[in-house]
Amino acid sequence: MAAALEIAGLSLRFGGLTALNALDLALKPGEAIGLIGPNGSGKTSLFNVLTGHHAPDAGSVRLDGNETAGLPPPRIAALGVARTFQNLRLLRRLSVYENLRAARHARAPWREALWQTPAARRREQDAMISLLALFGLASKTHEMPEALTLVEMRQLEIARVLAAAPKLVLLDEPAAGMTPAETDRIIRAIAEHLLPGRSAIVIEHKVQLVTALCPRIAVLDAGRKIADGPAAAVLGQGEVRRSYFGAASC
Amino acid sequence: MDGYTISVLSNIGLFAFLAISAWILLIAGEISFGQQAYFAIGAYSGGIATAVWQWPFAAGVVIAVALGAAVGALVAWPTMRLSGLHYAIATLAFAELTRASLNVFTYRRDIEGFATGPDGANGFGDIRWVYEAGIEPGAYLAIIAGCLGAVIGLVALMSYGRGMARLRIVGEDPILAAMQGLSVTRTKIAAASLAGGIAALGGALYAHLATYIEPAQFSVMTGVHALAYGLIGGLGTVLGPILGVLIDIGLLESLRVFAGYRMIVFGGLVVLVLIVRPRGLLDEPTMRRVQAWLRR
Ligand SMILES: Nc1ncnc2c1ncn2[C@@H]1O[C@H](COP(=O)(O)OP(=O)(O)OP(=O)(O)O)[C@@H](O)[C@H]1O
Ligand SMILES: [Mg+2]
Numbered sequence: 255m256a257a258a259l260e261i262a263g264l265s266l267r268f269g270g271l272t273a274l275n276a277l278d279l280a281l282k283p284g285e286a287i288g289l290i291g292p293n294g295s296g297k298t299s300l301f302n303v304l305t306g307h308h309a310p311d312a313g314s315v316r317l318d319g320n321e322t323a324g325l326p327p328p329r330i331a332a333l334g335v336a337r338t339f340q341n342l343r344l345l346r347r348l349s350v351y352e353n354l355r356a357a358r359h360a361r362a363p364w365r366e367a368l369w370q371t372p373a374a375r376r377r378e379q380d381a382m383i384s385l386l387a388l389f390g391l392a393s394k395t396h397e398m399p400e401a402l403t404l405v406e407m408r409q410l411e412i413a414r415v416l417a418a419a420p421k422l423v424l425l426d427e428p429a430a431g432m433t434p435a436e437t438d439r440i441i442r443a444i445a446e447h448l449l450p451g452r453s454a455i456v457i458e459h460k461v462q463l464v465t466a467l468c469p470r471i472a473v474l475d476a477g478r479k480i481a482d483g484p485a486a487a488v489l490g491q492g493e494v495r496r497s498y499f500g501a502a503s504c
Numbered sequence: 505m506d507g508y509t510i511s512v513l514s515n516i517g518l519f520a521f522l523a524i525s526a527w528i529l530l531i532a533g534e535i536s537f538g539q540q541a542y543f544a545i546g547a548y549s550g551g552i553a554t555a556v557w558q559w560p561f562a563a564g565v566v567i568a569v570a571l572g573a574a575v576g577a578l579v580a581w582p583t584m585r586l587s588g589l590h591y592a593i594a595t596l597a598f599a600e601l602t603r604a605s606l607n608v609f610t611y612r613r614d615i616e617g618f619a620t621g622p623d624g625a626n627g628f629g630d631i632r633w634v635y636e637a638g639i640e641p642g643a644y645l646a647i648i649a650g651c652l653g654a655v656i657g658l659v660a661l662m663s664y665g666r667g668m669a670r671l672r673i674v675g676e677d678p679i680l681a682a683m684q685g686l687s688v689t690r691t692k693i694a695a696a697s698l699a700g701g702i703a704a705l706g707g708a709l710y711a712h713l714a715t716y717i718e719p720a721q722f723s724v725m726t727g728v729h730a731l732a733y734g735l736i737g738g739l740g741t742v743l744g745p746i747l748g749v750l751i752d753i754g755l756l757e758s759l760r761v762f763a764g765y766r767m768i769v770f771g772g773l774v775v776l777v778l779i780v781r782p783r784g785l786l787d788e789p790t791m792r793r794v795q796a797w798l799r800r
Binding site: 332336347357 | 677
């Protein structure tokens with residue numbers, strides 16, 4: 255089977271700093287891969303390139319055979335890439351409902367900017383509210399994001415990814431700041447609703463989450479891939495232990 | 505209604521177009537000090553259409569709106585890449601350029617024995633369609649109100665559909681908007697075009713009420729007021745900029761309590777509101793509460 259995502263020789267520099275260094279990574283359709291690595295190793299930068307926020311300095315990114323490296327973010331989003339944000343990126347001035355609906359505007363025809371039939375609007379409302387219900391947020395539909403807990407905000411971001419109906423899902427530390435119990439809940443939500451039928455890259459420092467969701471793990475260190483393989487094997491490697499757990503435990 | 509009330513209400517209505525125009529760009533995340541340029545473009549093109557070309561009034565209004573929208577889009581195309589302060593200065597520069605151009609713009613034709621049309625800094629008089637058609641001030645106020653109602657209705661439609669949501673998303677977080685698939689440039693060009701058309705509509709209506717227009721009327725202060733109306737009235741609803749106009753023209757000017765000090769009082773009010781409520785009286789949280797209350 256052809257790869258769903260094929261990254262080859264990808265490099266990204268910020269001035270003198272090399273955030274990504276000749277990175278190769280391929281994902282099979284439906285595959286979920288865990289991406290780990292110490293702080294500043296380039297994980298978020300990879301997502302920024304994959305979503306078009308940064309244009310890479312070298313290399314290629316193929317999504318279902320389409321070259322996306324250097325395309326502007328809206329074009330890449332249209333090809334089916336959606337992400338969450340390590341530092342959360344919700345629209346403070348819009349309700350939870352409008353935050354979720356933000357994922358749907360681009361794929362709707364332009365005339366709907368002016369006129370959405372009441373029936374279409376109701377259909378969309380029902381779809382959005384049942385999405386929120388999946389994450390236990392139905393009662394918060396009309397709240398502002400600031401009324402949500404951290405866990406709920408992360409869940410809303412994940413629901414927003416789902417609302418975009420993407421082919422490739424990019425999750426940036428979806429359980430950051432969560433207790434083990436909360437982490438368990440988010441693992442279940444991701445596994446049940448987000449991963450089936452999609453390719454995914456999951457950045458996470460929590461081994462509990464990575465191993466639960468991703469049979470395969472890749473490790474970044476200073477922008478380079480230093481390991482890639484079955485989760486158990488990768489986590490057992492001495493180099494990974496030194497570079498990753500050594501750095502992360504400080 | 506007496507003549508004075510009608511003229512105050514007409515004034516409020518005309519300024520509302522300009523205020524809504526600046527408000528739309530505020531929603532899309534841009535500060536424009538130059539919407540008076542589109543008001544001027546609407547006034548001049550609408551006036552030329554009826555007074556010089558002798559077109560019917562409705563055609564003059566349509567051409568004004570079309571021209572305002574087209575110039576709005578055209579100016580936005582290069583300037584939307586600028587951000588914040590730079591965009592604000594570019595709009596200011598464009599407006600002053602427009603005013604300077606009108607100062608030297610002469611286009612006169614002989615209409616029934618009189619040279620009619622814009623005459624540079626001397627202005628453009630005899631825009632008499634409304635009077636020749638025998639439309640009373642009260643009836644013209646109804647026309648202004650009808651056009652304003654149409655603009656409010658358009659924004660209401662956009663709020664019901666996806667238009668306003670698109671503008672608000674792009675205005676609040678363009679990076680997120682782009683990753684959600686929205687083209688930030690295209691959205692902002694659309695906003696600028698809409699804003700240009702609305703200001704031009706107000707300008708065309710203004711020219712036919714005033715019958716005489718001159719470049720000096722479309723100064724920076726006009727644009728600054730238009731911007732301030734949205735900022736004090738609130739960014740949560742299209743009624744916000746109208747509330748701003750009501751406070752300034754309806755209250756401060758008409759009541760004459762602050763005669764002579766009006767600009768100082770208004771300036772102080774703007775500063776006070778911006779400190780206490782940065783997004784105006786009818787800001788987003790207020791509108792959210794109103795909606796929650798309506799849902800009950
Ligand atoms: N926009 C930017 N401009 C300049 N340098 C940047 C930018 N974004 C990231 N960097 C740098 O690139 C390197 C990689 O950062 P990145 O955010 O990708 O790391 P990360 O692996 O996600 O780290 P963390 O685990 O802390 O989230 C860091 O040194 C960071 O300071
Ligand atoms: Mg990161």
